[in-house]
Amino acid sequence: MRRTIIISFLAVFMAMTVNAQTALKKVYDENINPIEQIDQALAKAKSEGKFVVCQVGGNWCSWCLRFADFITNDSAISNIISQNFVYIHVNYNPRKSDGEEKKMITKKMLERLNNPARFGFPVFVVLDEDGKVIHTQDSSFLEEGQGYNKEKVLRFFKNWTPKAVKQ
16 A cells, blocks of 8 residues: 555656746746737838738647747757748637726737637737738647647748739
8 A cells, every 4th residue: 555655756757846947937928918908019020021920829828839939949940940931929818807997908909919818829910011910820720639730830830921922
């Protein structure tokens, strides 16, 4: 009995250690106004001749964090993003306890982005330099197994660069 308890304890401890080592970095700032965040990204994109990609989701979404990690750790993808887009993580909080002001800001943000939540999370909204929504990408089409498919992700970004859209 004692041996079983010790083995169980060690198994739980090892599982927690592995999980802590593989935990994904939180990339969504829950304290900023998402509308102001989008406005700032648009100003930067316009001055640099780029588009904006809004990755809408939250730190509560494991697929959102996986995607952020995936694009950061792949040089081909991170290069195409940095050359063509201002990339932002727009926080969406589905909790109802945030108060009326935050609910209204979230509602306005979703309306501005053409209500992308219907696709699930993360969802990617591409804005041109004037802030017009030119594409909404359902992330499920980019997935493969428990992660993302590099070719599909590259194709998505390449198809929505300013050069590709303006041909």
